[in-house]
Amino acid sequence: MQGLMQGKRGVILGVANNRSIAWGIAKACQAAGADIALTYQGDALKKRVEPLAAELGALVLGHCDVTDAATIDAAFDALKEKWGKIDFVVHAIAYGEQLDGRYVDTTPENFSKSMLISCYSLTALAQRAEKLMTDGGSIVTLSYYGAEKWMPRYNVMGVAKAALEASVRYLAADLGEKAIRVNAISAGPIKTLAFAGIADSRLLLKYNEVNAPLRRNVTIEEVGDSAVYFLSDMSRGVTGEVHHVDSGYNVLGMMRPDAPKD
Numbered sequence: 001m002q003g004l005m006q007g008k009r010g011v012i013l014g015v016a017n018n019r020s021i022a023w024g025i026a027k028a029c030q031a032a033g034a035d036i037a038l039t040y041q042g043d044a045l046k047k048r049v050e051p052l053a054a055e056l057g058a059l060v061l062g063h064c065d066v067t068d069a070a071t072i073d074a075a076f077d078a079l080k081e082k083w084g085k086i087d088f089v090v091h092a093i094a095y096g097e098q099l100d101g102r103y104v105d106t107t108p109e110n111f112s113k114s115m116l117i118s119c120y121s122l123t124a125l126a127q128r129a130e131k132l133m134t135d136g137g138s139i140v141t142l143s144y145y146g147a148e149k150w151m152p153r154y155n156v157m158g159v160a161k162a163a164l165e166a167s168v169r170y171l172a173a174d175l176g177e178k179a180i181r182v183n184a185i186s187a188g189p190i191k192t193l194a195f196a197g198i199a200d201s202r203l204l205l206k207y208n209e210v211n212a213p214l215r216r217n218v219t220i221e222e223v224g225d226s227a228v229y230f231l232s233d234m235s236r237g238v239t240g241e242v243h244h245v246d247s248g249y250n251v252l253g254m255m256r257p258d259a260p261k262d
């Protein structure tokens with residue numbers, strides 16, 4: 001991996017702590033030679049993100065809440081001032097409420113907020129990135145299998161992820177002429193802050209672990225390594241793709257009869 005991203009500069013949004021998928025991606029990008037900038041959402045995360053950024057020698061752009069366009073602009077203005085242009089953006093952001101009830105009861109407020117934060121924000125970032133990716137670039141977002149199939153307790157998040165995956169295809173078509181590629185990694189369940197907010201998350205982890213072809217769950221480091229493929233020139237012929245990093249869980253048509261039951 002060493003050197004695969006040498007000379008590339010980009011921003012990673014979504015580090016909350018050292019269990020975040022965004023952190024796994026940041027570590028892998030730095031190991032591959034990239035210069036990285038991070039943002040954080042609010043003061044509570046500032047004190048977690050700043051020491052992590054220092055570990056990687058990463059730039060900290062400050063607070064960025066994707067529901068507040070001014071903070072997104074401020075982050076990209078800071079990137080322009082510091083680096084002039086960028087090569088990659090990682091969007092590892094999601095938010096959803098009412099995940100323990102029924103999807104059919106989703107309120108318009110919850111639907112709009114979840115869509116805005118978990119889906120539209122990718123487009124908002126792509127709009128800003130387009131202006132700074134003057135030599136082309138790569139944008140990666142994070143999705144989950146709940147976009148494709150019903151998953152318990154995922155509700156509005158599943159619908160938002162389906163829209164996110166569709167956005168990847170539309171953004172890829174729009175930005176391809178500028179050599180800007182847009183792809184998604186559909187990660188298997190990983191114990192992060194956001195994941196712990198899903199009721200039955202332990203059951204989901206166990207179910208994936210015993211049934212997936214690799215018979216284990218994936219790690220943030222494995223997602224990070226796959227992100228390096230998308231963010232580096234190794235994937236220069238690939239765009240609009242949703243790539244599963246889930247120990248193969250998505251290929252199953254039926255659960256393995258030999259999987260341990262408890």
Ligand code: NAD
Nearest residue numbers: 014015016020021041065066093094142189190192193194
């Ligand atoms: P995490 O809690 O570590 O990260 C979620 C991030 O979203 C946090 O940094 C949070 O600050 C950020 N965020 C939420 N609302 C925001 C807003 N309004 N503005 C800016 N940032 C905001 O959890 P994670 O699991 O690493 O999640 C990262 C991404 O990976 C999400 O898109 C998630 O859906 C996706 N994903 C996670 C899993 C999993 O099992 N953990 C599986 C597949 C996909």
